[in-house]
Every structure is written in C-alpha cells, then in structure tokens.
Amino acid sequence: xxxxxxxxxxxxxxxxxxxxxxxxxxxxxxxxxxxxxxxxxxxxxxxxxxxxxxxxxxxxxxxxxxxxxxxxxxxxxxxxxxxxxxxxxxxxxxxxxxxxxxxxxxxxxxxxxxxxxxxxxxxxxxxxxxxxxxxxxxxxxxxxxxxxxxxxxxxxxxxxxxxxxxxxxxxxxxxxxxxxxxxxxxxxxxxxxxxxxxxxxxxxxxxxxxxxxxxxxx
Amino acid sequence: xxxxxxxxxxxxxxxxxxxxxxxxxxxxxxxxxxxxxxxxxxxxxxxxxxxxxxxxxxxxxxxxxxxxxxxxxxxxxxxxxxxxxxxxxxxxxxxxxxxxxxxxxxxxxxxxxxxxxxxxxxxxxxxxxxxxxxxxxxxxxxxxxxxxxxxxxx
Numbered sequence: 001x002x003x004x005x006x007x008x009x010x011x012x013x014x015x016x017x018x019x020x021x022x023x024x025x026x027x028x029x030x031x032x033x034x035x036x037x038x039x040x041x042x043x044x045x046x047x048x049x050x051x052x053x054x055x056x057x058x059x060x061x062x063x064x065x066x067x068x069x070x071x072x073x074x075x076x077x078x079x080x081x082x083x084x085x086x087x088x089x090x091x092x093x094x095x096x097x098x099x100x101x102x103x104x105x106x107x108x109x110x111x112x113x114x115x116x117x118x119x120x121x122x123x124x125x126x127x128x129x130x131x132x133x134x135x136x137x138x139x140x141x142x143x144x145x146x147x148x149x150x151x152x153x154x155x156x157x158x159x160x161x162x163x164x165x166x167x168x169x170x171x172x173x174x175x176x177x178x179x180x181x182x183x184x185x186x187x188x189x190x191x192x193x194x195x196x197x198x199x200x201x202x203x204x205x206x207x208x209x210x211x212x213x214x215x216x217x218x
Numbered sequence: 219x220x221x222x223x224x225x226x227x228x229x230x231x232x233x234x235x236x237x238x239x240x241x242x243x244x245x246x247x248x249x250x251x252x253x254x255x256x257x258x259x260x261x262x263x264x265x266x267x268x269x270x271x272x273x274x275x276x277x278x279x280x281x282x283x284x285x286x287x288x289x290x291x292x293x294x295x296x297x298x299x300x301x302x303x304x305x306x307x308x309x310x311x312x313x314x315x316x317x318x319x320x321x322x323x324x325x326x327x328x329x330x331x332x333x334x335x336x337x338x339x340x341x342x343x344x345x346x347x348x349x350x351x352x353x354x355x356x357x358x359x360x361x362x363x364x365x366x367x368x369x370x371x372x
Contacts, residue, residue, distance in 0.1 A: 072258045075293045076300040078251055079320040082360060118256055125254030150299050159306040180301045199298065201321070 027217050031198055032210040038193040044143040046107070046135035049120035054133045056192050063102040063195075063215065066186040068149045070110035070179055071122045080183060080202065081106065081126040087204035088127045097208050099215035102187075108134035109144060109151040109179055147194065151181035187211070189218060242270035243310070243346070248356035250327070251320070252336045260285075260333065262325040262342060262356055263318040268310040275307035275347045279325050282341035286329035293321050307347065320361055334358045 027034065041056055048054040065084065069077035084104050091098055106123040108114040111134040114122075123132030134140060144151055155162040155169065155177050162170075183200035185207075196214055198207060248264035260283075268274055279288040290305040308323050310316045318324050325342070334340060336358050343353045 071254075071256075074259055074289075074291050074302045074326050075261055075320060075324055076302065078253060078257075078261065079361070121256050122254045154301075156304045159304065178302050178304075180299050182298055183295070183300045184298065200295065200300070 027213050029196075029210045029213060031203070031206045032187065032196040032214065033199070034196045034214070035194050038189065038191075038195055040193050041188065042142070042146055044135075044146075045139050046133045046143070047116045048131050048133045049116040051131075054131070054135075059103075059105070059188055060192045061190050063100055063190060063211070064105050064188045065102050065198075066105050066107060066147060066188065067183075068107045068109050068144055068147075068151060068181055070108050070181075071114050071119060072110065072178070074178070076181075076183055077106075080185070080200075081123070081130070083202045083204055084130070084185075085127040087207050088129060090204055090208060098212045100190075102211060104130045106130055106132045107140065107143065108132065109140055109149075109181060111135060111137055111140060113175055147186050148197075149182045149184065149186070151179055153177040153179055187214070243268055243274065243350075243352060245344070245352060245354045248342065248354045249361070250334065250340045250356045250358045251361045252358050253333050255333050257333050258329060260327040260330055261291075261320070262327060262340070263320065263361070264354070264356065265315055265317045266308075266310050266344075267315045268312060271312050272348075273309060273312045274350075275309045276325075276344050277307050277347050278345035280343040280345070281327055283327060283334065284331040285327045289326040289328060290323075291326050292323050295321075336360065 041059075043056040044054075046054040048058075051058065067077075067080055067084065069080065071077075088101075088104065091101055095101070104127065106119070108119050114132075114134055116132070116134055119132035119134055121132075123130040155164055155173055157170065157173065162173075183202075185198040185202060186194060187196040187198065189195040195218075196210075198210070244267040246265040246267065248262065250260055250262045253260050262279075266276075276290065279290070281288060290308050291302055292305050292308075293300060293302050295301070305323075308316060308318070308325075316323060327340075338358045340356045340358065341353060342356055343351050345351050
C-alpha cells in the first residue's frame with residue numbers, strides 16, 4: 001500500500017474511533033434522568049385502534065413518551081394525561097421549543113376492561129395525537145415489566161383491601177378492582193431504545209426543556 | 219319577656235348562620251374535572267374549611283348527575299407507585315381544612331350516564347357525620363396539577 005493510501009486509511013480509522021470514544025455530552029436536566037447507554041426494548045405486540053398492530057417498529061423514527069394507566073383510573077391518569085396534553089399544546093404553539101415533536105403512547109394495563117376502541121376514544125380526548133394502545137394482558141405485563149413500570153390490581157370490600165388469588169374473587173367484584181401503578185413517564189428514542197425517565201410529579205414546561213436538551217445532545 | 223326576646227334573637231341568629239354555613243363548614247372552589255365522553259369515572263375536588271371546635275367527616279356524597287354511585291378516595295404515592303385508595307370518610311379536623319385535589323383526597327362519581335362538558339354545573343350534596351348536609355355547585359373544568367400546587371385556573 002502506498003504511503004498516501006495508508007495515511008487515508010489511518011485518517012479514516014482515526015475519525016471512526018474518535019466517534020466511538022465520544023463521551024456523552026454533559027446535559028443539564030431539570031427532571032429527566034438519562035438511562036446510561038440506553039436500554040434496548042424487546043419487541044412488543046400491542047394494538048392501536050387506528051393503526052392496528054403496535055410494535056417496536058411503530059415507535060422507531062420517533063421520540064415517544066410512554067405512560068401506563070387505565071380508563072377507570074380515578075385520579076392519576078387524568079392528571080397525567082392533562083399534563084401531557086398541556087405539553088403537546090405548548091409544543092404546537094411553539095414548535096421551535098423542541099427538535100422533534102414527540103408522540104405520546106398511553107398503554108392500558110387493564111385490557112380486560114379497556115378495549116382498543118374505548119381506550120383510543122379516551123386517550124384521544126386529551127389530545128388528538130395521543131395513541132391509546134393495549135393488547136393481551138400477558139403482552140402488556142411483559143412490556144411494563146421490561147420498561148420498569150409496576151402495576152397491581154387491588155380489590156376493596158367495605159373499606160378493606162382484599163388480597164386475592166384469581167379464583168377467590170367474590171361474585172360481583174370481578175370488574176371492581178383498581179390498579180395501583182407507577183406514574184413514571186418513559187422516553188424512547190428514534191432507535192426504539194429507552195432513553196430517559198421522567199418521575200412524577202410532571203410539569204409540562206420542564207418536560208419540554210428536558211426533551212429539547214436530550215434531543216439536542218442525541 | 220326580655221329573656222324570651224334574647225332567646226328568640228339568638229335562635230334567629232343561629233338559624234341564619236346555620237343556613238349560611240351549616241355546622242361551621244365552608245366549601246371553597248368546588249370543581250369537577252373534565253373527562254373524555256366515555257370516561258368511566260369523574261372526580262370532584264374542593265377545599266373544605268371547618269371553623270368549628272369539632273372534627274367532622276364527609277360520610278356520603280350525592281349528586282344531581284345521573285351516575286351509578288359515588289365513592290371517596292385518596293391518592294397516595296408510595297415508593298414511586300400511585301395508589302388510589304377508597305375511603306370510608308373524608309375527615310376535616312377541628313379548626314382546620316381538608317383540600318380535595320388531584321393527587322390527594324377526592325370524590326369519585328362512578329359511571330356517569332353522560333359526561334358533562336367544560337363549563338357545565340354539577341350539584342353535589344355532602345353528607346357529614348353529624349347529620350348535616352351541604353349542597354354545593356361545582357363547575358366542570360380541565361385540571362392537571364398534582365401535589366402541592368393550589369387549584370388551577372384552566
């Protein structure tokens with residue numbers, strides 16, 4: 001190999017390696033916590049009423065904000081969905097605030113009572129861009145566990161919490177359960193990897209600033 | 219005669235105060251959170267002030283809205299998990315207040331036949347453990363604030 005060609009090869013290698021060794025930019029984030037290295041999401045198999053199949057491919061090429069809940073949720077989910085809607089409204093009013101508009105994915109942990117259609121009607125009310133997705137309970141549980149979201153069914157009778165096995169549920173209470181769940185919002189990046197988490201409580205403007213900073217550094 | 223007049227005056231005065239503020243309770247800013255047209259449940263919030271020297275509790279709530287039933291709840295965050303816990307009562311300590319707000323105490327209106335729109339008025343009757351009932355008018359509005367912030371103006 002000639003000296004020139006060798007130099008070019010070394011130069012290219014150098015540039016390549018410098019890219020690999022690039023330190024993650026030091027971000028100043030107000031609320032979000034980066035997941036160092038990013039965590040690859042396993043493929044999942046859910047349904048969105050409008051789109052049909054909702055899988056890992058569905059979230060690639062976009063920044064997505066995942067929130068887990070259910071429509072019978074008394075308090076937390078409406079609060080979070082209103083907060084996320086406020087965030088989207090602010091982004092729409094000022095598109096330059098972020099590098100890319102995120103998509104909000106509301107996953108129902110209660111497919112027993114949340115059909116994909118009812119779920120989308122519910123989620124879409126808060127903001128027309130929101131995607132309500134759900135699927136087989138096992139699929140939902142798998143994704144929640146992998147993403148790090150906790151959820152549990154709780155039955156109540158006369159003010160007492162019942163700790164039950166599936167076959168012990170008193171007649172009439174089958175659909176009465178409430179679900180306790182994490183209120184954490186998870187950000188995935190256009191490669192479909194988990195990128196950061198936003199713990200409750202959430203502020204729309206803080207989320208926008210953190211999102212912009214994260215996107216800028218990516 | 220004078221004693222009779224005094225007693226009557228007192229009675230009248232008490233009656234008037236009762237009418238205005240039954241059992242010394244003031245309800246401030248009652249509101250119902252706006253929800254999707256197919257929402258299975260609605261939440262009502264307000265600030266309850268107890269000016270008396272006795273603790274009281276809400277034991278029941280009735281409403282003019284066509285629903286299945288009401289429930290009392292309290293949201294509490296424990297180890298990052300949001301727990302929404304049904305309550306038998308909502309207590310208001312003597313000389314103190316209890317704030318019903320997102321992320322905390324709230325009244326649930328379960329299975330509304332028709333979800334009211336923003337701006338609509340919902341009548342709520344709070345039943346206290348001392349037998350007193352207070353009827354208030356709550357308006358429907360958006361609400362997102364949770365934990366520690368005052369009521370919002372959306």
